Amino acid sequence: MQTVKVIGGGLAGCEASYQLAKRGFKVRLYEMKPNKFSPAHTSKDLAEIVCSNSLKSTLLSTASGALKQELKILDSLILKVAEKCAVPSGSALAVDREKFAKMVTEEVQKQPNIEIFREEITKIDINEPTIIATGPLTSQALSSEISSLLGDNGLAFYDASSPIVDAASIDLEKTFSTSRYQKGESDYINCPMDKDTYYSFVHELVNAKKVELHDFEKREIFEGCMPVEVMAARGVDTLRFGPLRPVGLIDNDGKRPFAVLQLRKENVAGDMYNLVGFQTNLIFSEQKRVFSMIPALKNAEFVKYGVMHRNTFINSPKHLNSDFSMKKYPNIFFAGQISGVEGYMESTLSGLIAGLCMARKLSKKPKIQFNNLTITGALCNYISSENVDFQPMNANFGILAPLDTTIKDKQARKEEYSKRAISEMTKIKEAYDLDN
Numbered sequence: 001m002q003t004v005k006v007i008g009g010g011l012a013g014c015e016a017s018y019q020l021a022k023r024g025f026k027v028r029l030y031e032m033k034p035n036k037f038s039p040a041h042t043s044k045d046l047a048e049i050v051c052s053n054s055l056k057s058t059l060l061s062t063a064s065g066a067l068k069q070e071l072k073i074l075d076s077l078i079l080k081v082a083e084k085c086a087v088p089s090g091s092a093l094a095v096d097r098e099k100f101a102k103m104v105t106e107e108v109q110k111q112p113n114i115e116i117f118r119e120e121i122t123k124i125d126i127n128e129p130t131i132i133a134t135g136p137l138t139s140q141a142l143s144s145e146i147s148s149l150l151g152d153n154g155l156a157f158y159d160a161s162s163p164i165v166d167a168a169s170i171d172l173e174k175t176f177s178t179s180r181y182q183k184g185e186s187d188y189i190n191c192p193m194d195k196d197t198y199y200s201f202v203h204e205l206v207n208a209k210k211v212e213l214h215d216f217e218k219r220e221i222f223e224g225c226m227p228v229e230v231m232a233a234r235g236v237d238t239l240r241f242g243p244l245r246p247v248g249l250i251d252n253d254g255k256r257p258f259a260v261l262q263l264r265k266e267n268v269a270g271d272m273y274n275l276v277g278f279q280t281n282l283i284f285s286e287q288k289r290v291f292s293m294i295p296a297l298k299n300a301e302f303v304k305y306g307v308m309h310r311n312t313f314i315n316s317p318k319h320l321n322s323d324f325s326m327k328k329y330p331n332i333f334f335a336g337q338i339s340g341v342e343g344y345m346e347s348t349l350s351g352l353i354a355g356l357c358m359a360r361k362l363s364k365k366p367k368i369q370f371n372n373l374t375i376t377g378a379l380c381n382y383i384s385s386e387n388v389d390f391q392p393m394n395a396n397f398g399i400l401a402p403l404d405t406t407i408k409d410k411q412a413r414k415e416e417y418s419k420r421a422i423s424e425m426t427k428i429k430e431a432y433d434l435d436n
């Protein structure tokens, strides 16, 4: 059996190694700890969880819940261990992080086909089957090597993205769609605010609770891009001369609104829109509370919240196929946060898919056709589909194909998405005999 090199012993790298090893491949897993630590890692164990210990909801009314069920069907090692290390956390799956990392390390060490090397990798051999899973804090030397491999500036070092909302949840009655200065077609949905709403909005925005950034993140992120709440704090009218400027916009009554938020299509299908210029560092619940003060977004469903953090990730749509292999160098796969997914479980999933697809490729088995009925397929498609302003994506129902039937009740509709995803993943597993 052929040998595969896996670089990075985080969530994605451990999952990918396990998927290859259980299918009979020899794995050489390289982890730079404890010889070298990223600014956020401190434990010598593999699969270290660096921040929150929550792996999010298990409820089927959430995309995280559906994703966990798909991971279970696909026999995820990380999920199995997480369930064994769970600590009480309501309907979420949270883990005792030390126990979790220790147990994943033991499980990986136990695999006769996996050999672990504690070594920083700085060079990639394009002829050697390799999975790069070095995470959001990939070491500098390897980052330079990856940049050369991509051959362009397709490697980003921080993520500063605006929130994204589900198009169906925007109150279009409270919007208008003319273009600025009425030039050409309008690609935007304009969300006006009157004077009182604007000033209340700015007040709440400035005073809302923010995420504490790590010291190593502060300088580079704020240099690159200013959060909307920091801009707002510079003066009550600053946003009206920035992302909320109304100049050149005329509403349906022929008037210029006091302030206007513009929403731009996030994907070709137009079922998701992002809040233009609203990169933010507010905690997620505050984003929902404050941004829902904009009349058109009163009942908006946030497909993804804005984030501003240190994150090494590649421009996946340009460089990756949907199985996480490189378009240019088919022996090289990416997995985890660096592949353009966002979050612990999503990184685990991409490690699983990269490992599984690498194993099938080396065994000359047919490629798996995942589709947008599953969270897995939707994420695989998202990271590999054309997107001029690509930002990493987490599991959410907005990236799935719409349901065939209309279900008015929100909870029931979400559960239906999950049920369909689980049923589809079960069929895919059988059709492709994914136990082997």
Ligand SMILES: Cc1cc2nc3c(=O)[nH]c(=O)nc-3n(C[C@H](O)[C@H](O)[C@H](O)COP(=O)(O)OP(=O)(O)OC[C@H]3O[C@@H](n4cnc5c(N)ncnc54)[C@H](O)[C@@H]3O)c2cc1C
Pocket: 007, 008, 009, 010, 011, 012, 013, 030, 031, 032, 033, 037, 038, 040, 041, 047, 048, 049, 050, 051, 052, 053, 119, 120, 121, 122, 133, 134, 135, 136, 137, 138, 139, 142, 214, 309, 310, 335, 336, 337, 338, 342, 343, 344, 345, 347, 348
């Ligand atoms: C500060 C911070 C906070 C975060 N908070 C959250 C959160 O609360 N919730 C959430 O869902 N996600 C969070 N994330 C994202 C989180 O990192 C990912 O969800 C997840 O850990 C990614 O898994 P991964 O396997 O891709 O990377 P990691 O888990 O980071 O694993 C990558 C591994 O590769 C190793 N490595 C790096 N370079 C090399 C090299 N050259 N050679 C060998 N080994 C190397 C690293 O030491 C590390 O062990 C956070 C990220 C950061 C940076």
